[in-house]
Amino acid sequence: MAATKADVLRFIDEFDKRIEEHHQALTDLDQAIGDGDHGINMNRGMKAVMEKIPSVQDKTIADIVKTVGMTLMSKVGGASGPLYGMAFVKASAKAKGKEELSPEDISEMIGAAIASIEKAGKSTTGEKTMLDAICPAKEAYDKAIADGKSVADAFADAEDAAWKGVEYTKGIIATKGRARYLGERSIGHQDPGATSISYLIQSARVAAEA
Ligand code: ADP
Ligand code: MG
Ligand code: MG
DSSP, X not given: OOBOHHHHHHHHHHHHHHHHHHHHHHHHHHHHHSOSOHHHHHHHHHHHHHHHHHHHTTXXXXXXXXXXHHHHHHHOOTTHHHHHHHHHHHHHHTTTTOSSBOHHHHHHHHHHHHHHHHXXXXXXXXXXXXXXXXXXXXXXXXXXXXXXXXXXXXXXXXXXXXXXXXXXXXXXXOOSSGGGGGGGGGTTOOOHHHHHHHHHHHHHHHHHHO
């Protein structure tokens, strides 16, 4: 089953809702190991995205996803804005010319997002960042698709893996982002960026189920 433009728009809408609902909790997580603005940043960015959507919803999936990225880049400050923004922009390139997204197209988009975060953030898994949620999520998604599961079921597996990744960030030392200044004192706290990424995967799951 392929994902349509309506599915992509629903995904963006679901992500906006989740960021809005959880922005205080995301900010509280960032208060503990950063500067206490992750939820504020993401919420400001997604509100700007939702304002832009009506002007691009008749365009292609690639145009829509790229607009999300460009808007996040320009409206979200800090580390997460450019990382999230560029990830969406790079993902959009994989959707170019496609009216629908196959399960493999979706995997390539997530892969492009990961490569973008790794490159721009000079980061890898095990550093207490958003990568600790999105990398296991992609692995689980790919395995589920290879096993013949639907995109919705694959995203359900991906979401489980993402939340496990969030749990994993609690036990490790941050070596990237502001949390690295805390060193060992970052242990015991869950990473805000990994948490928002898990809401992103959850949004994809909910959109795929609809
Ligand atoms: P800032 O730290 O600039 O205030 P945010 O609070 O919005 O930005 O985002 C912090 C999140 O960004 C962290 O929880 C982490 O997941 C992610 N992050 C920070 N630096 C990096 C990096 N180099 N690579 C990947 N993710 C990062
Ligand atoms: Mg912050
Ligand atoms: Mg900040």
